Amino acid sequence: MCGIAGIFANTPEREIDSQILVNMAAIMHHRGPDNYGYCNPKEVGVGFSHARLSIIDLNESRGRQPFFLHGGRVIFAHNGEFYDYQRLRGELTAEGEYFETKSDSEIVPHLYLREGMDETLKHLRGEFAFSLYDEQQDALYLVRDRFGIKPLYWTQTNNHIVFGSEVKTVLAHPEVNAEFDSHGLFHQLIQVMVPGTTAFKGVHQVEPGYMLKITRKDGKFNIEKTKYWDMDFPTPEQRPRMDDDYYIKGVRDQLLEAVQLRLTADVPVGCYLSGGIDSCSILGLASAAAQDPIRAFTISFDNDEYDEASIATEMARATGAEQDILKLNAELLYDNFSRTIWHTERTIYNTLAVAKLMMSQHVTHNDYKVVLTGEGSDELFAGYPAFRKDMFLHGMEGLNAEQAAEWQQTLAESNKLFQGAMLPKDEYVSEKINAKVGFTPSCLQPWLGCSELARNLLTPEIREELADYEPGEAIADRLDEDFLTDRHPLDKAQYVWIKTMLEGQILTWGGDRVDMANSMEARPPFLDHHLAEFAATIPPEMRIKGSKEKYVLREAMKGLLPTVLYERQKFAFMAPPAHTDDKKWQKLKGLFERYASKEKLEKAGFIDADYVQTLMRKQESRDTDPADKVQIDAVLNHVLGVMLLHHHFIEQDLPQLAHDKAQELGWVV
Structure with missing residues (x-):
C-alpha cells in the first residue's frame, strides 16, 4: 500500500524534473513512509515516483518502485494490493517469465506485455490504482479498481498530464493552480459529489472501474476513457431462480x-x-x-x-x-x-x-x-435504511396496510437519530434523476435537499454563477443507463449509492x-x-x-x-453531532472562530458570513426541530470544511510545501 505520482509531457523531448517528482511523493509521505523511488528516463518525457508502505516483500531494495522493466519498455507504479497473485506468478513463471521481486505489484507489467491491458484487468483481484507507461505505444495508462477503494487524481496543464494518489500530490506540481471549482464547491456543501469530480478546478478523479489511455501527438494529448467493469444487477428475466x-x-x-x-x-x-x-x-x-x-x-x-x-x-x-x-x-x-x-x-x-x-x-x-x-x-446486501425505504415505496407491490404500517414504524424507530442525514427529512425529487432512475433514491434526498441551504450559504457572485445549476442533473448525467434499465427498484437504489456515496464518502473520508x-x-x-x-x-x-x-x-x-x-436491525454508524452536547458545540464554535470567522469568510469570498450566523442561531434555538438540527450540523461541518480546504490547499504554497517536506525527509536528488 503506497502512494504514486507522475508527469507525462506533451512531447518526449520535454525533460521531467527529478526533484519535482520526488517532492510529489514527499507530500504524501504518510502513504509510504518506508521508502521512495522515482524514474524519469532521458528523451522519453515521462516520470513516475512512489512512496512505499512495506506490506508484501519487506525487502526495501527489492520491492522499490517504480518498476522499469524489459529494457525500459514499461514503467509501472502501483498503489494497493493484488490478491491471488501467487497463482498468477506461478503460471507466468511456468511460461518462462522471470520476476525480479516477490511483490504482488510486478504481476501487472508481465501480464500486460503478454496479454495487453484489456485482458490484464480481467485477472486483477483486489484494491488498486496504478500507472503504466508503454514506450512502444507511447501511451500512459491510469487505472482504478472496480469500486474506487484506492484513489487516483489527475489534471492537464499546458504541457503536462499530472497525476497522483492524492489531490495534494497533483497540486504540488508548479504548473497546477489550486483554485476552487464553483460546481465542486457547491457539492462540498451538500455532501454528495458528482462522480469523477473534486472541489478543485481542473482536478479530476479516475472513476471506479475505469481506465484512461493517454497518448500524445504534435504536442497535444488524446485521452481515451474506457469502463472495464460496473456493478451489473441482472434484469428479472436474467436472474437465476434458486432456493x-x-x-x-x-x-x-x-x-x-x-x-x-x-x-x-x-x-x-x-x-x-x-x-x-x-x-x-x-x-x-x-x-x-x-x-x-x-x-x-x-x-x-x-x-x-x-x-x-x-x-x-x-x-x-x-x-x-x-x-x-x-x-x-x-x-x-x-x-x-x-x-x-x-x-x-x-x-x-x-x-x-x-x-x-x-x-x-x-x-x-x-x-x-x-x-x-x-x-x-x-x-x-441492502443494509442502509434508505434502501428499506425505497424497497417499501417502489419495490413492494401488493403490500397490505398492516405490513406497510409495520415497515414505516420499524424504519422510523430504529433510525430516528439519523433523520436529516442517513434518511431524508423531507422528500426531495430531482426530475433528471427521476427520468433516468424512475425515482429519486432516498440515499440522495437528504443531501440534494440541502441545495437551497447551500445556495444561501454561497456569496451572491457564486450564487448567480450557479443560478441554473441543478445538482441532480449533474449526477444523473454520470449514471450509466445501461445498468439501470429494466432493473428492480432496489437494484437501482443500490447502484446509485455505489456510484455516489460509496466512492465519494465511505471509501474516501x-x-x-x-x-x-x-x-x-x-x-x-x-x-x-x-x-x-x-x-x-x-x-x-x-x-x-x-x-x-x-x-x-x-x-x-x-x-x-x-x-x-x-x-439486530441496521444502526447507522455516526459520531455524535455537535448539537447533542454543549462541550462539542463549544468546540465547533471555537473552530469557526479560528478558521471561519466573519472576517475570514468575507476575505475568502466563498461563503455568506451573515447566513452562517443565521444557521448558528437556529442551531442554538430550542425551537428547532431535531431533524433540522441534524441537517444544520452537517451543513456547518461542510462550511468549516470548505474554509479548511481553502486554508490548506489555496492559501498555502503546495509546491514549496512539498519541496520543504522532501528536504526534511532527506529525499533530495
Whole structure:
C-alpha cells in the first residue's frame, strides 16, 4: 500500500524534473513512509515516483518502485494490493517469465506485455490504482479498481498530464493552480459529489472501474476513457431462480475466500470491529481462518445513543479476539478536525471521519499496518435504511396496510437519530434523476435537499454563477443507463449509492484517506468483485425480507454471530453531532472562530458570513426541530470544511510545501 505520482509531457523531448517528482511523493509521505523511488528516463518525457508502505516483500531494495522493466519498455507504479497473485506468478513463471521481486505489484507489467491491458484487468483481484507507461505505444495508462477503494487524481496543464494518489500530490506540481471549482464547491456543501469530480478546478478523479489511455501527438494529448467493469444487477428475466440455501451458501463461501485472501501479508493483520453484523462477520471468518487470535480495534463514543462498543465486545468474546477499545471524546474529535480535512481533501458531514483517523493512528501506534474492515456489505446486501425505504415505496407491490404500517414504524424507530442525514427529512425529487432512475433514491434526498441551504450559504457572485445549476442533473448525467434499465427498484437504489456515496464518502473520508493518513492499509473483503458479482444475482426480496435487511448475509453468518447481532436491525454508524452536547458545540464554535470567522469568510469570498450566523442561531434555538438540527450540523461541518480546504490547499504554497517536506525527509536528488 503506497502512494504514486507522475508527469507525462506533451512531447518526449520535454525533460521531467527529478526533484519535482520526488517532492510529489514527499507530500504524501504518510502513504509510504518506508521508502521512495522515482524514474524519469532521458528523451522519453515521462516520470513516475512512489512512496512505499512495506506490506508484501519487506525487502526495501527489492520491492522499490517504480518498476522499469524489459529494457525500459514499461514503467509501472502501483498503489494497493493484488490478491491471488501467487497463482498468477506461478503460471507466468511456468511460461518462462522471470520476476525480479516477490511483490504482488510486478504481476501487472508481465501480464500486460503478454496479454495487453484489456485482458490484464480481467485477472486483477483486489484494491488498486496504478500507472503504466508503454514506450512502444507511447501511451500512459491510469487505472482504478472496480469500486474506487484506492484513489487516483489527475489534471492537464499546458504541457503536462499530472497525476497522483492524492489531490495534494497533483497540486504540488508548479504548473497546477489550486483554485476552487464553483460546481465542486457547491457539492462540498451538500455532501454528495458528482462522480469523477473534486472541489478543485481542473482536478479530476479516475472513476471506479475505469481506465484512461493517454497518448500524445504534435504536442497535444488524446485521452481515451474506457469502463472495464460496473456493478451489473441482472434484469428479472436474467436472474437465476434458486432456493434460499443456494444464495446463503454462495455468500458464505465467497466471503470466506475473500477474507482468506486478504489475510495475506508479511506483517500482522487486525480487524476493525463495530456493533454491526458486517465487521462482526469479517472478524468471525478471520478468526476461523487465522492460526492466532485476531486483534480487534473498536471505536467507543462518549454518548451512549451512538456507542456500539458493548455489542462489539460480545463478538470479540465469542471469537476469542483481543479487543482494543479506543474511547473518543469531543476534545479529540474537534482538535483533529483540521488535520482530517488535510487528508480527506473534501468536506465531511460528521466527525466519524475524524474518529476513523484517530483509530488508524491508534492502530499504527500498536504496530499494525493492516486491518480488515466491513465496508461494502450494506451496498451489496441492502443494509442502509434508505434502501428499506425505497424497497417499501417502489419495490413492494401488493403490500397490505398492516405490513406497510409495520415497515414505516420499524424504519422510523430504529433510525430516528439519523433523520436529516442517513434518511431524508423531507422528500426531495430531482426530475433528471427521476427520468433516468424512475425515482429519486432516498440515499440522495437528504443531501440534494440541502441545495437551497447551500445556495444561501454561497456569496451572491457564486450564487448567480450557479443560478441554473441543478445538482441532480449533474449526477444523473454520470449514471450509466445501461445498468439501470429494466432493473428492480432496489437494484437501482443500490447502484446509485455505489456510484455516489460509496466512492465519494465511505471509501474516501471514511476509508483510504483517513486510514492512509497514518500509514495503515484497510482491506474490505465485501468489495471483492467475485463476491459482488454473486451478490448482484440475489433476488431483491431476499436482500430485504419483510422488515429484515441483509437477510441472506444474516443467514450465511448465523452460526458465527451472537443472537443479539443476528437479530439486530441496521444502526447507522455516526459520531455524535455537535448539537447533542454543549462541550462539542463549544468546540465547533471555537473552530469557526479560528478558521471561519466573519472576517475570514468575507476575505475568502466563498461563503455568506451573515447566513452562517443565521444557521448558528437556529442551531442554538430550542425551537428547532431535531431533524433540522441534524441537517444544520452537517451543513456547518461542510462550511468549516470548505474554509479548511481553502486554508490548506489555496492559501498555502503546495509546491514549496512539498519541496520543504522532501528536504526534511532527506529525499533530495
